[in-house]
Amino acid sequence: MNLHNILKKHEFKKDKLIEILIDVQHEKPYNNITEKEVESIAKALELPVSHVCGVMSFYTLLSLEKRGKYIIQVCKDVPCFINDEFNILKTLEQTLNIQCGETTDDHFFTLEESACLGHCDEAPVMRINDTMYTNLTKTKVFRILEQYKEGTLC
Amino acid sequence: MLETKLLTERFNHYDGLNINHYIDLDGFNALKKALTMSPGDIVHEIELSKLTGRGGAGFPTYIKMKSMLETEGKKILVCNADEGEPGHFKDRYLLEKDPYLVLEGMLISAYAIGAKQGYIYIRGEYDNAIKQFSKVIAIAENKGYLGKRILNTDFEFTLELRRGAGAYVCGEEFALMESIEGKPGRTRVKPPYPTEKGVFNHPTLINNVETFCNLPSIIERGGEGYAQIGSEYATGTKLICLSGHVKEKGLYEVAYGTPIIDVINTLGGGTINDIPIQMVQIGGACGPIIPPELLSMSIDNEAFEIFDAKMGAGAIIVMDENDDMFELILRNMEFFLHESCGKCAPCREGHIQLVHLLKKFVNFTATDKDFQSLRSLAEVIHTTTLCGLGQTSPTSIISTLKYFERMYHKRIQQSNKEAKHDRVTD
Numbered sequence: 295m296n297l298h299n300i301l302k303k304h305e306f307k308k309d310k311l312i313e314i315l316i317d318v319q320h321e322k323p324y325n326n327i328t329e330k331e332v333e334s335i336a337k338a339l340e341l342p343v344s345h346v347c348g349v350m351s352f353y354t355l356l357s358l359e360k361r362g363k364y365i366i367q368v369c370k371d372v373p374c375f376i377n378d379e380f381n382i383l384k385t386l387e388q389t390l391n392i393q394c395g396e397t398t399d400d401h402f403f404t405l406e407e408s409a410c411l412g413h414c415d416e417a418p419v420m421r422i423n424d425t426m427y428t429n430l431t432k433t434k435v436f437r438i439l440e441q442y443k444e445g446t447l448c
Numbered sequence: 449m450l451e452t453k454l455l456t457e458r459f460n461h462y463d464g465l466n467i468n469h470y471i472d473l474d475g476f477n478a479l480k481k482a483l484t485m486s487p488g489d490i491v492h493e494i495e496l497s498k499l500t501g502r503g504g505a506g507f508p509t510y511i512k513m514k515s516m517l518e519t520e521g522k523k524i525l526v527c528n529a530d531e532g533e534p535g536h537f538k539d540r541y542l543l544e545k546d547p548y549l550v551l552e553g554m555l556i557s558a559y560a561i562g563a564k565q566g567y568i569y570i571r572g573e574y575d576n577a578i579k580q581f582s583k584v585i586a587i588a589e590n591k592g593y594l595g596k597r598i599l600n601t602d603f604e605f606t607l608e609l610r611r612g613a614g615a616y617v618c619g620e621e622f623a624l625m626e627s628i629e630g631k632p633g634r635t636r637v638k639p640p641y642p643t644e645k646g647v648f649n650h651p652t653l654i655n656n657v658e659t660f661c662n663l664p665s666i667i668e669r670g671g672e673g674y675a676q677i678g679s680e681y682a683t684g685t686k687l688i689c690l691s692g693h694v695k696e697k698g699l700y701e702v703a704y705g706t707p708i709i710d711v712i713n714t715l716g717g718g719t720i721n722d723i724p725i726q727m728v729q730i731g732g733a734c735g736p737i738i739p740p741e742l743l744s745m746s747i748d749n750e751a752f753e754i755f756d757a758k759m760g761a762g763a764i765i766v767m768d769e770n771d772d773m774f775e776l777i778l779r780n781m782e783f784f785l786h787e788s789c790g791k792c793a794p795c796r797e798g799h800i801q802l803v804h805l806l807k808k809f810v811n812f813t814a815t816d817k818d819f820q821s822l823r824s825l826a827e828v829i830h831t832t833t834l835c836g837l838g839q840t841s842p843t844s845i846i847s848t849l850k851y852f853e854r855m856y857h858k859r860i861q862q863s864n865k866e867a868k869h870d871r872v873t874d
């Protein structure tokens with residue numbers, strides 16, 4: 295769906311700004327919203343650009359910066375931490391050769407830490423774009439990464 | 449049988465989408481009954497049931513409903529499904545496994561308070577719950593459970609789903625309303641309360657997912673019948689989110705009054721490898737950390753009032769003797785540092801300092817002075833902040849200072865030794 299259709303779906307309503315931003319970002323190859331898009335959205339909804347920027351920066355799931363095609367969010371909160379025996383974050387940092395918060399050179403993966411993802415009973419967990427991966431082991435993490443690279447898990 | 453199933457009864461008995469299956473399982477019977485009652489009578493039954501909010505604060509549900517009854521004009525109903533407190537997953541289960549129960553509870557409430565418009569605010573990370581609930585809304589509209597003339601009565605109600613976008617603080621009711629209006633989720637100065645001036649300045653009732661799910665049971669059993677379940681302090685059941693170092697992590701539904709230790713040992717099968725329990729955090733990152741001796745205490749809001757902390761929304765996080773208390777508290781404070789909305793200075797700046805101090809404890813470099821700073825800073829944040837985030841965030845520090853003070857001193861002693869050791873090797 296292009297920008298106009300997304301705005302139309304939400305009836306150009308100011309209060310649906312967050313819904314609109316989520317939908318726009320979802321359609322983008324690099325999981326971000328450009329400044330130009332921010333300006334267009336602000337104009338279409340008759341909102342100040344500063345307001346849209348304020349919303350963009352407040353919500354963690356929204357990003358102005360170009361990120362990877364796949365965002366890996368590793369849960370860092372206590373229940374996952376307690377059950378994380380092999381340090382998922384470090385494993386991913388080493389395997390992808392990036393630090394937490396960074397994107398691989400080919401813009402395929404972005405690695406992020408996340409607050410509790412609401413699956414503490416299946417800890418440790420991570421979320422890649424819209425999918426949760428639970429009860430992680432080292433082998434499972436490697437296999438999931440491989441499958442994304444092979445294109446069998448998108 | 450330690451579990452009492454009121455809310456989780458239908459789990460896995462239908463796929464969470466087929467409305468006919470829900471109806472076959474006695475779904476919407478309570479709604480039908482409610483529509484034959486007067487709004488005042490419904491609120492009265494809820495008063496008799498002694499139902500309290502399940503979102504963490506434990507406020508009597510009927511009081512908020514009564515103030516809504518007394519207002520005129522357009523009213524709004526909001527279901528808070530922003531579940532983000534670390535250690536909680538109960539609302540996600542309700543949304544995924546029995547979404548029509550959530551809807552039925554909302555409909556009963558909407559009818560009782562005279563709201564024609566509602567929102568369900570689901571956190572953005574709950575992809576499955578979001579997909580499923582948007583289908584549920586469409587199906588319910590089609591089947592005449594949403595829209596005009598619901599079940600051929602004059603009752604009408606429309607429901608919109610709003611997604612969060614990764615901000616824990618939006619679960620706080622004032623921040624939630626800002627977010628529904630499409631703004632950053634920064635809390636409002638109160639009063640006015642939501643029931644006076646809420647979403648778009650209309651009187652608004654906000655309840656947690658689990659709170660709504662109790663309404664059908666109350667209508668079916670009657671308020672007094674419902675109040676038979678539970679303890680002298682709290683009625684009904686509580687969904688418990690059990691996690692950490694236990695064998696059977698998971699969601700359990702128990703009547704109020706059940707001892708915490710029974711949930712851990714009988715339902716959770718005890719700790720992994722039977723390593724002794726060192727401590728348990730109750731109610732998530734903002735809840736108290738308590739020693740094993742207190743685990744015979746029961747799951748009750750009122751019985752549980754220590755450090756202004758309540759049972760919270762039902763998380764029980766078990767830590768065994770191999771877990772490092774300071775690592776866990778540090779994680780809690782890093783969470784609040786990240787989630788602070790930045791509106792008040794003690795919260796915005798205080799958590800930076802708390803994290804800094806706790807890192808010293810984790811790294812064995814803490815001093816007595818750090819201990820004093822930690823203690824006073826936790827108090828300041830607790831007493832001077834604007835919303836529940838800052839008011840409750842230091843609870844894990846304040847509670848461990850009460851029950852595990854010796855561990856702080858021990859760490860400082862070890863720090864002195866390690867520091868000396870460092871100097872020697874230098």
Ligand SMILES: Cc1cc2nc3c(=O)[nH]c(=O)nc-3n(C[C@H](O)[C@H](O)[C@H](O)COP(=O)(O)O)c2cc1C
Pocket residue numbers: 500501502503504505506507509528529530531532533616617618619620621622654655656657659660835836837
């Ligand atoms: C920082 C913060 C986060 C909160 N998060 C939630 C939440 O995710 N879900 C929820 O139902 N209540 C949450 N609450 C409590 C709400 O402010 C409010 O009390 C609750 O939604 C009222 O519903 P209840 O009476 O049914 O519990 C939060 C409170 C604070 C201070």
Ligand code: SF4
Pocket residue numbers: 617635787788789790791792793795796833834835836837838839
């Ligand atoms: S206590 Fe923290 S989260 Fe709450 S209003 Fe103040 S800065 Fe924002």
Ligand code: FES
Pocket residue numbers: 369370371372373374375409410411412413414417419534535536
């Ligand atoms: S702590 Fe990781 S899902 Fe809750």
